[in-house]
Amino acid sequence: MRILAYLLFTISVIMLVSCEKNNDDDVYSYDLSVTGDTTNVFSETGEEREYILQLISIPKITPEQAEIILKSSDIDFKSEHNRFSVSDSVIIDNTIRLKIKCNENIVSDTIADRIDIVIVGPDLTINTSFYLSQAGSDxxxxxxxxxxxxxxxxxxxxxxxxxxxxxxxxxxxxxxxxxxxxxxxxxxxxxxxxxxxxxxxxxxxxxxxxxxxxxxxxxxxxxxxxxxxxxxxxxxxxxxxxxxxxxxxxxxxxxxxxxxxxxxxxxxxxxxx
The missing domain is CATH 2.60.40 (Immunoglobulin-like)
Known part of the structure; x- marks a missing residue:
């Protein structure tokens, strides 16, 4: 009986160590999902909209862990042709909340621009982008x-x-x-x-x-x-x-x-x- 109990304890310890090792060896992949209106054109007279960028991890991590990762990373927003401006970005849990604004269009053509987002941290590198457009003015x-x-x-x-x-x-x-x-x-x-x-x-x-x-x-x-x-x-x-x-x-x-x-x-x- 003592021998059996010892064996069971030893197996449990081995399994625990093995699980912890597997977690440490997990390879995480990250991506960003964009929530907000990227389909309809911005008003020709100028407009401001709010967007939410959500960090997605495989395997899944907790919102608290995601917040630590995001806050320890360098995050850069860029409008390729400077048609739009990004402001008021804030990290909450696994999301980045921000505002995107365009001023009044001074030409009669619809203008389009690409919003580039680059996140570089100790554990991740993300490059993603999406397109926005603004109606031509009268x-x-x-x-x-x-x-x-x-x-x-x-x-x-x-x-x-x-x-x-x-x-x-x-x-x-x-x-x-x-x-x-x-x-x-x-x-x-x-x-x-x-x-x-x-x-x-x-x-x-x-x-x-x-x-x-x-x-x-x-x-x-x-x-x-x-x-x-x-x-x-x-x-x-x-x-x-x-x-x-x-x-x-x-x-x-x-x-x-x-x-x-x-x-x-x-x-x-x-x-x-």
């Missing part, structure tokens, strides 16, 4: 024309060549908010001219000035005139078929047969370069 431009003559201009009866200076600027709106106003060219803007009941007497053109945004509309009425019927003349600037400037030109007729001319009508429409 960018709108509004053209503004300023001139001494914003609606009407009257040519004296004797005619002549007249130069109408105008200044063009463009106002930028980002997500319906005013951003800036700056001088701009009229490239891409449509210039229209309509002359009804005239001949070679009346002509017009537009050309750029010295400074950015400066233009001149030149009106040429070469002589007094007299016609049968009514005369009308206007010039205008259009952005996407929306009028941004319109000038009605008046040139009173001069009575007398010597000023009589035959009539024709002209219409001009061109995209400015």
């Amino acid at each position: 960018i709108r431009y509004e053209y503004k024309i300023v001139s001494e003559y914003m609606s009407d201009f009257t040519i004296p009866n004797e005619g002549g060549v007249f130069k109408i200076p105008i200044k063009c600027s463009r106002i930028k709106y980002l997500n319906s908010k005013y951003v800036l106003e700056e001088p701009c060219s009229l490239s891409g803007i449509r210039y229209k001219s309509s002359i009804v009941n005239a001949a070679w007497v009346h002509r017009d053109r537009i050309y750029s000035g010295v400074n950015p945004g400066d233009y001149v509309i030149e009106l040429n009425a070469s002589q007094p005139f007299n016609i049968d019927g009514k005369f009308s003349w206007w010039v205008g600037l259009f952005s996407n078929n929306i009028s941004i400037y319109n000038l009605n030109i008046f040139h009173n007729q001069t009575p007398g047969e010597e000023y009589f001319i035959g009539t024709s009508s002209f219409f001009k429409s061109e995209i400015l370069q």
Whole structure:
């Protein structure tokens, strides 16, 4: 009986030592799971979201052990193209809780970026990443024309060549908010001219000035005139078929047969370069 008891005790000790040895020799593998919205795009006006990174271990370890491992490791967060920022990271048990933020998108395209997470410690090395994207913003431009003559201009009866200076600027709106106003060219803007009941007497053109945004509309009425019927003349600037400037030109007729001319009508429409 004593011999049997001794043998049982010896076997128990051997088994205990063997179990402890196996635990010490276990090879642990680690990974991170991400909890949070990585599917829907961030708002174009800027947004902040919370994420939870959970340390997963095989074989499984306790949350307390995971916290020790995480706190003894170097943890680095990086937004590959600096579109997003990571802040307020805190380790609780086997999780890393953090906030990811993006500022207002200043372009109309959807932007995407990769969030890289690197954890390096005595017992583990983890490299993982996930992608986030942000919606493109609504960018709108509004053209503004300023001139001494914003609606009407009257040519004296004797005619002549007249130069109408105008200044063009463009106002930028980002997500319906005013951003800036700056001088701009009229490239891409449509210039229209309509002359009804005239001949070679009346002509017009537009050309750029010295400074950015400066233009001149030149009106040429070469002589007094007299016609049968009514005369009308206007010039205008259009952005996407929306009028941004319109000038009605008046040139009173001069009575007398010597000023009589035959009539024709002209219409001009061109995209400015």
